[in-house]
Amino acid sequence: MTTTLQNLPAMLALAVLVERLGGEVLISQADIDKIAYTRLLEGWAENGSAVLRVEHKSKEVQ
Amino acid sequence: MKAVLRLRREPFYRRDAFEKGLQRAGFTLVDKAAPSGPRDWLVIWNRKRGADEQEADLWEQRGGTVIVAENGYLAKTEKTHYAISVHGHNGSGWFPVGEEDRFSALGFELKPQRLFNYKEIVIREQRGIGSVLMASPPNWARKTLGTLQPKLKMPFRIAPHPGDKNKGAIDAANLKNAAALVTWGSAMGVRALVEGVPVFYAAPHWICEEGAQRLEFFPTPGFSEGARAAALHRMSHGQWHFDEIATGEPFARILAGSK
Numbered sequence: 419m420t421t422t423l424q425n426l427p428a429m430l431a432l433a434v435l436v437e438r439l440g441g442e443v444l445i446s447q448a449d450i451d452k453i454a455y456t457r458l459l460e461g462w463a464e465n466g467s468a469v470l471r472v473e474h475k476s477k478e479v480q
Numbered sequence: 481m482k483a484v485l486r487l488r489r490e491p492f493y494r495r496d497a498f499e500k501g502l503q504r505a506g507f508t509l510v511d512k513a514a515p516s517g518p519r520d521w522l523v524i525w526n527r528k529r530g531a532d533e534q535e536a537d538l539w540e541q542r543g544g545t546v547i548v549a550e551n552g553y554l555a556k557t558e559k560t561h562y563a564i565s566v567h568g569h570n571g572s573g574w575f576p577v578g579e580e581d582r583f584s585a586l587g588f589e590l591k592p593q594r595l596f597n598y599k600e601i602v603i604r605e606q607r608g609i610g611s612v613l614m615a616s617p618p619n620w621a622r623k624t625l626g627t628l629q630p631k632l633k634m635p636f637r638i639a640p641h642p643g644d645k646n647k648g649a650i651d652a653a654n655l656k657n658a659a660a661l662v663t664w665g666s667a668m669g670v671r672a673l674v675e676g677v678p679v680f681y682a683a684p685h686w687i688c689e690e691g692a693q694r695l696e697f698f699p700t701p702g703f704s705e706g707a708r709a710a711a712l713h714r715m716s717h718g719q720w721h722f723d724e725i726a727t728g729e730p731f732a733r734i735l736a737g738s739k
Contacts (some may be wrong), residue, residue: 456633459659459699461596462678466702469596473633 483507483521497722504728515544523547527611552719553670553687556587561719564730570665571685572614575718576737582716591676598659600635606664607641616664678703687715
């Protein structure tokens with residue numbers, strides 16, 4: 419079974435599953451570029467946690 | 481009880497306050513001595529690595545007590561308050577923490593915690609003065625910037641050390657737009673807590689560590705009003721006005737707490 423990833427990172431979990439089942443996962447450079455993301459700090463929540471927005475690099479380039 | 485006082489002659493009022501205070505607490509001032517027990521004190525400034533720290537280490541090895549003085553952490557007027565603790569400065573030592581409110585008398589209003597709309601992370605440069613344990617590593621601020629920048633898309637700015645004059649106003653100006661302060665262990669962090677700015681610290685100890693977060697948890701500050709109030713209360717018991725020092729009270733409290 420061969421899977422080409424089109425929609426990262428949600429597909430990553432599926433890729434791991436496919437590989438564990440004995441399948442083959444092909445990841446292109448474009449896919450890898452999509453994995454990379456940037457965290458932006460929006461501020462702090464009342465409970466003292468950081469409010470972060472995660473932005474894929476691909477979106478940042480657009 | 482005898483005390484060797486290693487503070488400089490100037491400023492005169494500081495030296496005078498320590499001399500009077502130690503004498504009122506029951507100490508005989510001597511120029512040099514070997515300790516014969518924990519009630520013989522060596523009073524030094526900062527416990528800087530090198531000769532100062534070696535002398536302090538030796539004094540403690542022989543059973544004496546080392547009292548470390550430094551500039552205070554928070555005051556409206558500079559050079560009026562001095563930090564006093566046993567063994568080490570800035571949270572690396574011990575001092576008695578009483579129940580009475582000493583923070584309010586400092587005259588600072590606690591600002592609400594900053595949550596949103598502050599758009600830069602300020603990293604405070606440090607001078608690297610202190611004991612082997614507490615001195616910051618060389619180029620700490622720049623190295624920290626290099627570590628944090630890839631983790632978070634956010635403007636970072638290094639605030640230079642303000643020098644010895646007008647520190648409070650310079651620190652306040654540097655915190656104006658800060659979403660957080662990253663510090664090795666500076667007094668600017670104390671001011672940041674007052675201003676409601678989350679603080680991340682990197683030193684092994686820091687005077688207000690209870691109200692802040694260790695740097696390795698960046699960017700999750702984990703602050704709470706209770707922790708901030710407790711940290712500032714503790715800090716206020718670790719520093720004394722020179723008039724209070726002259727009464728001997730901070731030394732008497734240490735003696736009482738050391739029994």
